[in-house]
Amino acid sequence: xxxxxxxxxxxxxxxxxxxxxxxxxxxxxxxxxxxxxxxxxxxxxxxxxxxxxxxxxxxxxxxxxxxxxxxxxxxxxxxxxxxxxxxxxxxxxxxxxxxxxxxxxxxxxxxxxxxxxxxxxxxxxxxxxxxxx
Amino acid sequence: xxxxxxxxxxxxxxxxxxxxxxxxxxxxxxxxxxxxxxxxxxxxxxxxxxxxxxxxxxxxxxxxxxxxxxxxxxxxxxxxxxxxxxxxxxxxxxxxxxxxxxxxxxxxxxxxxxxxxxxxxxxxxxxxxxxxx
Numbered sequence: 001x002x003x004x005x006x007x008x009x010x011x012x013x014x015x016x017x018x019x020x021x022x023x024x025x026x027x028x029x030x031x032x033x034x035x036x037x038x039x040x041x042x043x044x045x046x047x048x049x050x051x052x053x054x055x056x057x058x059x060x061x062x063x064x065x066x067x068x069x070x071x072x073x074x075x076x077x078x079x080x081x082x083x084x085x086x087x088x089x090x091x092x093x094x095x096x097x098x099x100x101x102x103x104x105x106x107x108x109x110x111x112x113x114x115x116x117x118x119x120x121x122x123x124x125x126x127x128x129x130x131x132x133x
Numbered sequence: 134x135x136x137x138x139x140x141x142x143x144x145x146x147x148x149x150x151x152x153x154x155x156x157x158x159x160x161x162x163x164x165x166x167x168x169x170x171x172x173x174x175x176x177x178x179x180x181x182x183x184x185x186x187x188x189x190x191x192x193x194x195x196x197x198x199x200x201x202x203x204x205x206x207x208x209x210x211x212x213x214x215x216x217x218x219x220x221x222x223x224x225x226x227x228x229x230x231x232x233x234x235x236x237x238x239x240x241x242x243x244x245x246x247x248x249x250x251x252x253x254x255x256x257x258x259x260x261x262x263x264x265x266x
Contacts, residue, residue, distance in 0.1 A: 001160065001161045002161065003160055003161065003162050003182060004183065005182065005183030005184075005185075006139065006142070006182045006183050006185045006187075009139070009142065009213060011256065011257070011258055012257075013256045013257075014256075018256075019256045022232065022254060022255055022256060023255075023256075025230070026226070026227055026230040026232050026254075027134065027136055027215070027227075028134045028135065028136065028226070029136050049136060049138065049139045049215065050137065050138030050139050050184050050185065050216075051138075051183050051184050051185075052138075052139045052183065052184075052185055054139075056256075074257055075256040075257030075258075076252070076256070076257030076258055077210040077213070077257075077258055080142060080210070082160070082182065083183075093159070093161070094159055094160075097158070097159040099155065099159050119209070121155060121159075122155055122156075123144065123146045123147075123151075123152045123155060123156075123189075123208040123209070124144070124145075124146075124207055124208030124209030124210075125144055125208075125209055125210055
């Protein structure tokens with residue numbers, strides 16, 4: 001398995017517009033676009049940063065996983081996403097090393113196929129893998 | 134102020150060797166070096182990732198800020214570091230926008246001058262700025 005890049009860091013926020021008041025207006029980062037992804041219950045603001053990206057996630061449904069996470073833990077870092085060259089191979093490698101997976105097989109994400117690893121595998125960090133199209 | 138790059142993501146872990154069992158041995162990331170920084174009370178493992186880096190932080194003193202963080206919150210994402218071109222200018226910009234700072238003036242870090250912003254400024258995220266030498 002080869003990790004190519006830190007694809008993005010996801011930050012969960014209460015209100016995307018309010019968070020842009022800091023990340024865009026105070027830090028001066030560019031906001032390329034905002035996308036609502038109903039099947040993930042989030043509205044996302046994308047802010048590129050070098051060859052990586054910050055994603056600000058505003059839950060649009062308080063009863064979703066991400067909505068409950070916000071209610072329980074508050075705003076802050078949610079997950080990191082690593083780009084791999086071959087996601088099937090990555091998941092097979094991790095399985096053979098007994099790493100705990102949330103997704104045993106890849107599912108379709110906004111930019112390619114993705115899979116989440118369990119935070120207990122990664123010492124408390126929720127990690128998403130992506131194989132970009 | 135210009136954010137040039139996501140410099141690194143810092144992950145606090147109980148034991149660096151154990152964490153390398155996942156990040157190096159299962160994910161296949163390269164460990165370039167390990168450094169103990171007594172004045173920051175941490176042992177750090179550096180794992181480059183594209184033009185960014187993961188840093189695994191093991192507290193070496195349970196009574197330090199980072200040691201207490203681990204005891205209270207457990208392992209996981211700790212902070213992100215953004216590279217700026219001019220840290221004096223960045224802090225002046227942020228102050229003029231009433232962003233809460235931990236460090237009002239830069240201090241010396243391992244790779245240049247650094248300053249931490251308060252998580253309440255950045256919607257729950259502890260952000261370090263670095264101006265690399």
